[in-house]
Amino acid sequence: MQIALGMWEKGFLLLWSAVLIMYPTSLAVIALTFSNYVLQPVFPNCIPPYNASRILSMVCLLLLTWVNSSSVRWATRIQDIFTAGKLLALALIITVGFIQIFKGNYEELTPSNAFNFWMTPSVGHLALAFLQGSFAFSGWNFLNYVTEELVDPRRNLPRAIFISIPLVTFVYTFTNIAYFTAMSPQELLSSNAVAVTFGEKLLGYFSWVMPVSVALSTFGGINGYLFTSSRLCFSGAREGHLPSLLAMIHVKHCTPIPALLVCCLATLIIMLVGDTYTLINYVSFINYLCYGVTIIGLIVLRWKKPKIFRPIKVNLLIPITYLAFWAFLLIFSLYSEPVVCGVGLIIILTGVPVFFLGVYWRNKPKCVNRLIGPGTKIKASLIS
Template sequence: PPAPFKTRGQNTSRVQTLSYSLLNALFLNYVLFSTGNIIGSGIFISPKGVLEHAGSVGFSLIVWVLGGGICALGSLCYAELGVTIPKSGGDYSYVTEIFGGLVGFLLLWSAVWIMYPTTLAVIALTFSNYVLQPAFPNCLPPYIATRLLSTICILLLTWVNCSSVRWATRIQDFFTIGKLLALVLIIVVGLVQICKGHYDALEPQTAFEFIRDPSVGQIALAFLQASFAFSGWNFLNYVTEEVVEPRKNLPRAIYISIPLVTLVYTLTNIAYFSSMSPEELLASNAVAVTFGQKLLGMFSWVMPISVALSTFGGINGYLFTSSRLCFSGAREGHLPYLLAMIHLKNCTPIPALLVCCTATIVILCIGETHNLINYVSFINYLSYGVTIAGLLYYRWKKPKLVRPIKVKLTVPISYLIFWAVLLGFSLYSEPVVCGMGLVIMLTGVPIYFIGVHWSEKPRWIYSAVEYVTYVGQKVWNIFPSFYFFDFVFLIFR
């Protein structure tokens, strides 16, 4: 808000009221932004994985609650970083500022080639499973069918994002309704079932009957599965420069959004167990569809449609943000400059979008959903841990730096202890999945020294890069505009 107005008489109270109203509206937007980015398709994917690794209904619910608490600790650390290093870009900006270009490049490299494409692949597979499940009620949808539909969905949304920013944002706004509708419907129906006395699986003596004896490694994997559903808790730090009064609004948004999301996720899982036994949930490839078939009767079609809308919008949102991260990295010189170019007419980062689309389709063809979740969650937690370790290093390196928000040392230390235990046992339980993520991340080291650090390259390398950029410009600028969207927009307007 602007500086305090110097007015007289009753106008002062009116201006103050307007300022407070503006602040409250902005704060509500931050809460909704944070909550909306966390709540996504993960809650329709992860319950099966969490229960499978936790081993019992009761312990899986504990994992969901503790997962929210761990996210709250991490969010408070990110709030301090957000006001101490007031740059948009989140982890990438903080790590680059604290540890230098190499570590920042490795984080960007892993995000562009692992985290975002893998997350997109998981959401796309969830979309295809929920769309196809009603057609295959007694078995899993065919492997080829799910991959083909997922690929078509990704290509379609890539085309939309290449053609029009306006339609990409309209798709995001519209399909958010599906996400909210599905969750509200599940929670309300589940609570009605509990009020009718259908809570056998939730009774203490039954809830803690373990399907198999849990190990520490399996518990760590259960937390990784839950963390996929909570991913997005740090997205507000990607727009720190646009947040009004971040000293107040960042922590306040955290205090409201994280407990709210944790409550919604816990209630959703309780609703699942009010109508399904653990065996039924583990046997289901689309939990919300099975839930709808058991309780909604002739209206069971609402559930797969709602979840499909949610996941479709999730794919669009991740394509939008991942291409912008790729674009930002190229603009900073950490990726080829071609990826920082935008279409002359559509003003969309077509090269960055096509790179994200290609990486997603490749990962889509080589992974299974729950393995992919372990894959991306491990790399996510690794990035979070490095960023929060940077907070402690920055305090030691610059102790006199002004920090508008300063959390107690027990907060980052507690997070890092949990982080070390979780990643250690995850690596022990899934050495191939987690090890491949580390290997891909470390492949960025030679790429950084050759592509970024080596400043005096031979002239022929620069000529080759310039030629590829020139050809790319010609190709991107003949990209056909999606006039159909403009036509539809004019009709509805």
């Protein structure tokens, strides 16, 4: 953004939205999903208590923040183990679903039922549905935040992208097909824990596998979000867009502890604010707004600096196609849900005064700098 479009403030606003709203909200939703699936077997006939769900989510978040602060190796091993467990659980769901299809139990997948709309469809509703559904795939761009920690990123980053995105798309699509072999859309929407309902209907005695599997899956998801979002926070501070304290790493563990603590604290605050799920619409809109502006920057750079060395280069047809789809989503989402999109824009604009006071205003009075300097040193000493 800064290099391509020469817009320091726009780059800051995207960073501000990501660090304080987008990723903490996603972390909160995943942590609450974890606690919901852990507690659901304890409260089989009702929704788990609000306070119990919040407390367990916070304990999980604090534990993984400690792990990520203590060792990068521990964090990556946890990610590897729980990702493998997640894929095994999803493979079980898909296998059971296909067994149901072979038995002829696929009434909800027939065209007459699958395309039976509950309301009159419109382009605006379709665009909003894409935004809401995209929340499940919102981690597709996270690899870009950890390129500094990849071995040979020029070779391994494209490989990871080409393997992970098609794999996740395939697995998610067939998992949803499997769900509809056991549940109607009404049952799926009314279920507080979809995988648990699926297991109770089809797995019999082994239905306990589902809540355990989803809990392990979301545990790994929280770990992955913490790992990547803290690196974004760290990079932003290193560029001077966030307090310099957040660009510090622990001398012994080589982990960005201040950035991890900020991500953890922001997530805890969002958990305490209220109904976290209402923020998903706002976050999805902000997400796609950020993605689109970034793609515009990529295209502008290809035009302004065509001969610059690029370790990884894609055909321009890909970003242009994405940009066209992005414009369709945002325009019709604004038309269909102006309030939701308006709130998303307001959330982004809250960073404007922070940008002018913290980043743009460089010639601060000496008394302000005297306050900031010792404070940073004291906090750094406490964290180390």
